[in-house]
Amino acid sequence: xxxxxxxxxxxxxxxxxxxxxxxxxxxxxxxxxxxxxxxxxxxxxxxxxxxxxxxxxxxxxxxxxxxxxxxxxxxxxxxxxxxxxxxxxxxxxxxxxxxxxxxxxxxxxxxxxxxxxxxxxxxxxxxxxxxxxxxxxxxxxxxxxxxxxxxxxxxxxxxxxxxxxxxxxxxxxxxxxxxxxxxxxxxxxxxxxxxxxxxxxxxxxxxxxxxxxxxxxxxxxxxxxxxxxxxxxxxxxxxxxxxxxxxxxxxxxxxxxxxxxxxxxxxxxxxxxxxxxxxxxxxxxxxxxxxxxxxxxxxxxxxxxxxxxxxxxxxxxxx
RNA sequence: GGCUGGGUGGCAGAGUGGUUAUGCAGCGGACUGCAACUCCGUUAACGCCGGUUCGAUUCCGACCUCAGCCU
Numbered sequence: 001x002x003x004x005x006x007x008x009x010x011x012x013x014x015x016x017x018x019x020x021x022x023x024x025x026x027x028x029x030x031x032x033x034x035x036x037x038x039x040x041x042x043x044x045x046x047x048x049x050x051x052x053x054x055x056x057x058x059x060x061x062x063x064x065x066x067x068x069x070x071x072x073x074x075x076x077x078x079x080x081x082x083x084x085x086x087x088x089x090x091x092x093x094x095x096x097x098x099x100x101x102x103x104x105x106x107x108x109x110x111x112x113x114x115x116x117x118x119x120x121x122x123x124x125x126x127x128x129x130x131x132x133x134x135x136x137x138x139x140x141x142x143x144x145x146x147x148x149x150x151x152x153x154x155x156x157x158x159x160x161x162x163x164x165x166x167x168x169x170x171x172x173x174x175x176x177x178x179x180x181x182x183x184x185x186x187x188x189x190x191x192x193x194x195x196x197x198x199x200x201x202x203x204x205x206x207x208x209x210x211x212x213x214x215x216x217x218x219x220x221x222x223x224x225x226x227x228x229x230x231x232x233x234x235x236x237x238x239x240x241x242x243x244x245x246x247x248x249x250x251x252x253x254x255x256x257x258x259x260x261x262x263x264x265x266x267x268x269x270x271x272x273x274x275x276x277x278x279x280x281x282x283x284x285x286x287x288x289x290x291x292x293x294x295x296x297x298x299x300x301x302x303x304x305x306x307x308x309x310x311x312x313x314x315x316x317x318x319x
Numbered sequence: 320g321g322c323u324g325g326g327u328g329g330c331a332g333a334g335u336g337g338u339u340a341u342g343c344a345g346c347g348g349a350c351u352g353c354a355a356c357u358c359c360g361u362u363a364a365c366g367c368c369g370g371u372u373c374g375a376u377u378c379c380g381a382c383c384u385c386a387g388c389c390u
Contacts (some may be wrong), residue, residue, distance in 0.1 A: 019355075048355055058355085084352035114354045123351055163350070168358040171350065178352095190351060251353095258355040271331095275343090278330075282344050287355050293348095 012096060012204050015109045016045070016116055016295065017211030018288035019258075020223045022309030024061050026211065027109040028069045029313045034105055041099035043072045043092055045110025045119065048257045050077045053242060056235045057259040059226065071109075079254035080247055082129075088115040089123050093201060100204070113294035120206060122197050124190040127181045129174070137173045137180075149176060157185030210301040211312050212292060223284045227259070227277065239263040258283045 013030070017023050031040040044050075048058040052075045061071060072095040077083050092108065092115075099106040110116065141149055146166045153175055154161035160175040178186040198206055213219040239260055242248055248255055250264045259280050266276035295301075306312040 046355085047353085082353060085354075086352045088352095112354065114351085114356090118351070121351095126352070129352060165349080165358055168350080170353070170357045172358095174352070186351080194351095253353040253356070256353080256356065260355085271343095275331080279343070283355080286344080290355090 010100075010204060012198065012206040013105065013107045014045075014116065014120070014206055014208045015107065015211070016111060016113070016208065016298070018213070018219065018291040018295070019111055019284060020059070020226050020288065021211045021213060021219060022312070023109050023111065023211060024059075024065070025309035026209075026312050026316070027107055028065065029309070030107060030316065031069055037068065037070060037104075039104055041072065041095065041102070041104040041106050042069055043095045043099070043106060043108045044074045045088065045092065045108050045112055045115045046074075047083065047088075047112040047115065048254075049074045049110075050083055051075070051079045051254045051257075052077070054079060054238070054254065054257070054260070056230050056233050056238045057263070058257065059230070077254075079242060080252065082253060084128075085114050085118045086123055086126075086128070088112075089118050089195075092119050096202060096204065106204075111291055113291055117294075120198050120208075122195050122200070125193040125195055126178055126186065126189055130177060130181060133177050133180060134173065137176055141169060141173065146172065149173075152176070153179070157187055159187035160185060208298060208301045209312075209316060210295050210298050210303045212295060212303065212305045214305050219288060220285055223288060224281045227281045227284060230259070231277070235259070236263055236267065240267055243267060258287050 015023055015027055015030070027042050031037065031042060034040045046058070048054060049060050049071075050073060051058070054060070060074065061069065066074070073088070073091055076091070096106045096108075108116070108119065137149075146169060150161060150164070150166035150172060153164070153172065156179045157175060164171045164175060166172065175186050178184075178189065182189060195201060198204060242255070242260075243264065250256070250261070255261065255264060262271070262276050262280040262283060265271045265279075266273060271279065302316075304312050304315045306315060
């Protein structure tokens with residue numbers, strides 16, 4: 001018997017956890033428990049799964065799995081394109097509304113904590129990154145110093161400047177761009193232009209299932225095994241094919257994904273194979289660690305500590 | 320057996336007679352439009368024994384060990 005809070009058609013189920021813990025398996029099991037694809041809609045919350053052609057290294061659900069368990073928000077971008085937390089919130093809101101419309105329970109599954117946080121807590125309505133302005137700021141950064149740009153930000157938006165280190169160019173330039181484009185501090189806009197929480201935007205409640213490893217070692221072992229399995233499935237060939245396109249560069253968000261970044265370095269003979277494998281596994285472990293840090297502080301979570309998907313499913317269904 | 324060159328923190332890799340790089344990993348932290356991102360802080364080493372010296376990771380010697388070459 002499935003508990004009410006999971007079947008409640010007027011609420012969103014969120015399944016999150018670190019990489020390699022088995023979120024997909026749990027999501028599929030929950031869909032089955034709800035009566036299949038007619039009654040549930042899986043929605044991916046993952047900044048890497050959005051990219052077409054990046055399948056092996058992202059541990060994307062297979063074609064067969066996706067036929068029985070269709071996921072929204074997978075393969076929606078080309079690796080040359082950008083995507084952001086704001087894009088995700090907009091897309092996810094749309095998918096959730098569509099699922100409700102079709103009388104399906106929305107199930108958001110993923111490990112990109114920033115996306116989930118913004119989905120649940122909201123994100124301000126700020127101007128999108130303006131490329132020409134961004135270029136201009138990059139030029140200024142090169143001509144002046146980061147410190148001088150940071151000083152300027154401190155004058156116009158002290159609050160944002162306070163939380164952005166001068167060396168953090170990525171965030172420094174974004175905050176500057178917002179000020180330049182709107183004439184108002186980003187920190188003020190964030191309060192004034194908040195779009196509201198998921199409930200405020202859609203009228204839907206949510207329930208979070210947070211998967212955490214019982215033993216960190218066990219997860220680490222799974223990560224290492226999965227990475228080697230990716231290699232035998234042709235991960236390097238996948239990355240080589242992406243490089244062969246000629247239009248992708250290693251500083252694009254897609255190519256900076258865990259594993260892809262290291263594979264790129266190996267394929268241009270920057271690092272040898274052993275180092276590539278070591279670094280790839282280590283980077284994945286670090287990703288899991290960062291995710292777990294977020295998850296530990298997840299508000300109102302239905303927390304499930306389990307080492308295997310089966311344990312998690314049992315724990316969810318028992319509630 | 321002989322000769323030569325090496326042995327530096329988990330790995331890679333500089334360097335110095337005293338204040339002991341750096342990168343990656345590890346650990347802690349920040350983060351509202353690149354978040355599998357970006358950034359900040361931090362732990363940790365000089366193969367072994369002896370000698371020279373006020374002081375040795377650095378100089379000298381023996382030893383152990385690795386690589387290459389020679390017989």
